Amino acid sequence: xxxxxxxxxxxxxxxxxxxxxxxxxxxxxxxxxxxxxxxxxxxxxxxxxxxxxxxxxxxxxxxxxxxxxxxxxxxxxxxxxxxxxxxxxxxxxxxxxxxxxxxxxxxxxxxxxxx
Amino acid sequence: xxxxxxxxxxxxxxxxxxxxxxxxxxxxxxxxxxxxxxxxxxxxxxxxxxxxxxxxxxxxxxxxxxxxxxxxxxxxxxxxxxxxxxxxxxxxxxxxxxxxxxxxxxxxxxxxxxxxx
Numbered sequence: 664x665x666x667x668x669x670x671x672x673x674x675x676x677x678x679x680x681x682x683x684x685x686x687x688x689x690x691x692x693x694x695x696x697x698x699x700x701x702x703x704x705x706x707x708x709x710x711x712x713x714x715x716x717x718x719x720x721x722x723x724x725x726x727x728x729x730x731x732x733x734x735x736x737x738x739x740x741x742x743x744x745x746x747x748x749x750x751x752x753x754x755x756x757x758x759x760x761x762x763x764x765x766x767x768x769x770x771x772x773x774x775x776x777x778x
Numbered sequence: 779x780x781x782x783x784x785x786x787x788x789x790x791x792x793x794x795x796x797x798x799x800x801x802x803x804x805x806x807x808x809x810x811x812x813x814x815x816x817x818x819x820x821x822x823x824x825x826x827x828x829x830x831x832x833x834x835x836x837x838x839x840x841x842x843x844x845x846x847x848x849x850x851x852x853x854x855x856x857x858x859x860x861x862x863x864x865x866x867x868x869x870x871x872x873x874x875x876x877x878x879x880x881x882x883x884x885x886x887x888x889x890x891x892x893x894x895x
Contacts, residue, residue: 697880701823708872708885709815709823725779725883758823762880766838767813767825 664688666763667770674776679749685742685759685770693735698742699760700733709758715742749777780805782873782886790893796860800873800886807831807849811879812856814847816869828879829856863893
């Protein structure tokens with residue numbers, strides 16, 4: 664079972680909100696991790712969006728709009744990237760990442776389509 | 779923010795060593811971490827390893843036996859060597875740097891390396 668699992672794709676409407684999940688493998692407690700989020704558009708390198716561990720331990724990437732935010736769902740053992748007020752330019756692949764067992768581990772990525 | 783540019787051969791033969799360089803411009807690598815990340819065509823991201831400018835390194839356990847990352851502060855460069863490559867190592871290779879160990883603030887545009895005879 665992968666360390667981080669992301670849905671391969673999701674879609675949401677222009678102006679709506681999208682919630683992207685990053686589920687940690689059973690036995691790895693999301694509470695103890697900082698979760699990092701990256702956005703990647705076709706033909707471009709990933710760009711850092713934000714990191715989130717808790718309300719008091721979070722960081723927004725430089726220049727990243729506040730409509731991108733992080734949270735956690737402890738009951739699902741998952742990190743969440745919430746994008747509000749979806750714009751067409753938000754259509755991209757999104758990756759989560761954690762530091763686990765001495766290595767950076769990425770989720771498989773979610774492709775967000777803005778309808 | 780600094781600019782990063784990967785360079786090296788785009789084609790490497792199986793069993794040979796892949797060697798790439800990441801040149802940093804607009805600043806010095808002193809005080810910075812340099813990471814290498816790769817992405818097979820159409821697939822997700824895989825972290826290869828990082829180096830602190832002073833030389834301390836940390837590698838992905840899955841690649842550790844084949845990887846070496848170095849830093850040259852006189853040239854503001856990070857370098858990657860991956861030995862005994864196979865077709866599975868075909869990927870876009872990115873370098874990324876940050877002032878803190880968990881920051882991938884600046885990225886190169888990436889370099890596609892194909893492993894084929």
